[in-house]
Amino acid sequence: MAFCNKLSRFVRRQSENASMIGSLRSFSADATHHRFHQETHNFLEPEYYIGSWEAPSDPKDAERKLAQLRRDYAKKVRVYRKEYIHEIEMLRVEKQRKDEARLLAERAANEERRLLKAEAAKVRAEERKIADEEFRQTLIKERAEKLEMWKMMGQKREEKIKEREKLLREQSSLWIEQKELERKITEALVDNVVL
Secondary structure, three states, rough: OOHHHHHHHHHHHHHHOOOHHHHHHHHHOOOOHHHHHHHOOOOOOOOOOOOOOOOOHHHHHHHHHHHHHHHHHHHHHHHHHHHHHHHHHHHOOOOOOHHHHHHHHHHHHHHHHHHHHHHHHHHHHHHHHHHHHHHHHHHHHHHHHHHHHHHHHHHHHHHHHHHHHHHHHHHOOOOOOOOHHHHHHHHEEEEEEEE
């Protein structure tokens, strides 16, 4: 009987405090639900049948009254249980809805993060492609400059060779007379000077 009274008080309190559920959740982490409950708890009025039993003189009449009390109590307990089950179901549905909303928000955030990563990867790929193209153009330019330099050096070598050949031809075209030839040979042997 004491358990049923506690259950009925709990169910009534739940139905009366259903409007306070929103305010419960707005409390900070420091104020626990238990402390809030202790501060705002209101006890129910005692039931009319508690302490109302007067022993009748006729046992059949007592038995009839007792049966009526039991029926009334069973009806109230059924009502309280229905209210309690309804409140618990509403809390479960609310929790499930919030969980689904949280999961949906997490999925959306994950999808957004994935899209941002994909965009960043595309941007990096484009930058890499541009840098590779610039590097390739720089290499081509340097190769062209080197090739041009090699061509110029080759031309200078060829010009030097042509100048030497021309100078050699000019020098070889000078005729030395016989008398001078002997003197130059002796000078070359004695002086060792390059002609």
